[in-house]
Structures are given as C-alpha cells and as structure tokens.
Amino acid sequence: MVTSLHDWALTASEAIALQRKLAPRVILDDRLDDVRTIAGVDIGFEAAGEITRAAVVVLAWPSLECLEQHVHREPTRMPYVPGLLSFREVPAALSAFDMLQRRPELVMVDGQGIAHPRRLGVAAHLGLWLDLPTIGIAKSRLCGHYGEVPEARGEWTPLTHRGDTIGAVLRTRENVKPVFVSPGHRLGLPTAVDWVVRCLGRTKLPEPTRLADRLASRRGRVG
C-alpha cells in the first residue's frame, strides 16, 4: 500500500490501478461533525507550469470570515492528464494543509469529487488522504451526462454516468454556466449541494473555492 505521496505510481496504468483500489474506500454517508470552519483549496501554476502553487483558505461558518490563508509552492512533477489530475495536485495541496493552524470540518476543492470515470476525482482523493469531508466543485464536466438546468439560482439536475448519479449540475447564478458539484468524501450529494448553496455569495463559485482560486492564481488576498 502507498504510504508516502512521493511514492505514488508514475505510470498511467499504475495510477489507474491505484484509483480503482482507493475508490471503494470513499464514504458517501454524511459524517459531518458540527461545522465551524470550511476550507477552500485550489492549485495554480507559475513560470509556464514549472512551479505548482497550492492555495488553502479557511473560512468561519456561518460568517464566512477568512481566518487563514496559505500558499505552498513547489516544482511541478506531473503533467496534466485527464482522469489523473489528483496525482498532479494533491501532494501540493497536502503541503499547503500542513501550514494550517486549525483542522477544518469541511473542505471544498476545485475539481471533481466522485464525478470521475473511476469515482476518484481530486476532491475524493484529497478527502481520503486528509480523512475529512470534502466536496468537489468543478467549472466543467469530466464525464457523465445531464439535462438542461433550470435558470433559477439553486436549481440543479443530476449528473449520471453508467447508471450512477455521480453529481449535480448546479445553477449558482442566473445567466451563468452551472457548476459541477459532487461528493468527495464523507457526505452524500444532497448534503454536498446544500453546503455549496449555503456558501454562495454573489458570484458563480462558493466563497471557499472562489477565494482559494484567487490566491492560487495570484489575483490577491482576502481582506
């Protein structure tokens, strides 16, 4: 079994085998403790991709006040391969988490949760490693099919793949493309959608992910 992230498989077939082995460990029952803080995670790149930049923020619930924000930078080791994103981003995300003074009760990640060909998107993978509830919020689809989403804020349609409901295509703002929400770890789809809606401000993305996104792409910090 893999004990260190730096021992992660480097070939595509090994990585896929590991995903198939880990996916069954993902828990979709709600096991959220009382939520007092919510973290947001996102990864950006510098120097034409040479440097990986992991950002993590922690917001208080329900005030959504930013309590912590950290950035971890390291040389990029893996290329982007659709379906294997977690191998590229999770190691850096974990290092950023090590900088936190608190352990959040919920984590929102930029990317898919179980809405993945092998049910192990970056949010699910990170949740497994952190042993914390995680939700994946992606700006576009990786796999699965869905119907047209009603225009009203908060409306959503199921995202299905090979007979499974793997996520929700959620309208977070009117006249704006919907986001793809999927459970990462330790919670189910209704709960995941619920938390995303509860963390919405006036923008398309929920606050945790929006702020982490800013930090990761160097567009500034939070007040």
Added chain:
DNA sequence: GCGACAG
C-alpha cells in the same frame, strides 16, 4: 477506430 477529456 473515432471522439471526449477536471485543472
């Protein structure tokens, strides 16, 4: 064999 393809 031919597309599709998170960030």
Added chain:
DNA sequence: ATCTTGTCGC
C-alpha cells in the same frame, strides 16, 4: 491551468 484588453451587462 496560463497567455491577455477591452467590453457587455446586472
């Protein structure tokens, strides 16, 4: 993801 200015709309 990232490279990039102005511009349309609530």
